[in-house]
Amino acid sequence: MSTNKELLSKGIKKLAWALPLLFIGPSVIYNAFINKENVWHYLVLGIGIAVCLGAVYLAFAGLRLLMRSLFND
Template sequence: MPTNKKILLKGVQFLSGALPLLFIGPVVINSSFKNKENPLYPFILGLGILFCAAAIFCMFRGINLIMKSLFDGNK
């Protein structure tokens, strides 16, 4: 069963892009909760939630591409 290396590399790139987002998102959310009196509180909180959602999407897409490259082969 051959592996499509192009798709595998793209999946690994998505996973490597998700790694920093997994750390940045919760840090931004935590910092926004510490500064609730700041007028930019809703914007910073939304930005942190967006980072977390992007991390989840990148992880899903990366794992999906890796599974596709392993099991679909060169179709």
């Protein structure tokens, strides 16, 4: 039972991209709720939600690749 190095590196890269997005997304959403009187409130809120959804997708995809590389589906 050997580890697939290519899938392992792809999974780690996806998780590395997800990590900053996990912090940036809630910060952008918080900023949108602070500035409700601004015209761009809904645009910033939408961007924050999209960043959070992207972080969740990248985290699950990275974990799936890690599991596939370790356990050889």
